[in-house]
Amino acid sequence: MESNRTPRRRRQNSNNLLLIVLIGFCILALIEIIYGQAQMRVEKERLALAEENNQTVQELKNEWNQIKEGTSVVTKEGESEQTVGSQEESEEQPKVVEQSQESEKPDDQAKAETEEEEDDREYDMQIVILGDSIMDHDRTESGPAAIIAHDCNAKVYNMAMGGTTAALLPGEEAYFDKWESRSLLGVVHAILGNIDGSIFDGYPAGDALKKCDFSKTDYFIIEYGVNDFLNGQVPQSRQLADGGTLSVSEIHTYTGALEDAVNRLQEAFPDAKILLIAPHYCQIFDGKTFVGDGYSVDYGYGPLINFARGTGYVYEQHRDENVIFYNAFELSGINAETADDYLEDGVHMTPAGSRIYAEAIARVINADFRPEE
Secondary structure (H helix, E strand, O other): HHHHHHHHHHHHHHHHHHHHHHHHHHHHHHHHHHHHHHHHHHHHHHHHHHHHHHHHHHHHHHHHHHHHHOOOEEEEOOOOOOOOOOOOOOOOOOOOOOOOHHHHHOOOOHHHHOOOOOOOOOOOOOEEEEEEEEHOOOOOOHHHHHHHHHHHHHOEEOOOOOOOOOOOOOOOOOOHHHHOOOHHHHHHHHHOOOOOOHOOOHHHHHHHHOHHHHHHHEEEEEOOOOHHHHHHOOOOOOEEOOEOOOOOOHHHHHHHHHHHEEEEEEHOOOOOOEEOOOOOOOOEEOOOOHHHHHOOOOOOOOOHHHHHHHHHHHHHHHHOOOOOEEEEHHOOOOOHHHHHHHHEOOOOOHHHHHHHHHHHHHHHHHHHHOOOO
């Protein structure tokens, strides 16, 4: 009787073991299904986020185009500057601009009213500022130009213009008799008398051009780079990472334009010093949505930090030739941790940001002008 029960027990045990194994396989299969579904959800979320980012970028491009329609630089007779070039593939302009459309208007009365007037005070030095809206957007006593003037006891001629680049944009001609660009090189050529300065009429830069005796200048401040980066059409340089070379002229690149400006100012004003200022740290937003910052966003020619380093490269070529350098991107104190306090829109500075930025520039100039102190 016992021997008959043993085979049945064994079969029962085998069946139980098989059942356990089947249950195990089922559990594993269920886990695999759940894991696969989770992966699918993650992938769908990733794709949705990517699509949302693409839409954000497109909206930025459209907003840039709308702004540029009212403020484009004329490049050919009867034709506005094309908004060719894209964020990464040069299809259209990116969205964040150096200055609002209203503040770029030539007849901006607020600028005219706050422009520094002539006086008979004794100054230690004369400074001419060539730049974009970082130096132009606030021309009150809390703006960077006024702070630099105060801290250096300097007569300052602020020729900065919002929305401008250092380089010529695609389509802008370099012939003096056809010149229409208000870029850094445009300002330099106007100072040297190479082009008709009337293209700056109505801008504070035009008033400074008529009033300033540039031969008395102790320091030319060159502050550009943010618009060159944001524009999406200005290469940082002609040199590519793979060793190749872009088929554009040097003055249509950021570092090439800086180099050309430095050379021309040095030749015309050998006793003046030139302070090159790298673009400062920026953040880019679509409304309240953070898109990226100067380390991550790339509109086709590298992030903003590359343009800052390009400024340093130009300085290295001229450091023994009356050229000094301030690396605002890494030394100004404006960074990811302080951006909420120092940047009002991710690009332009709050009064607090303008103060730390301008005071640092003044220290650089004073240390060079009065090395014994």
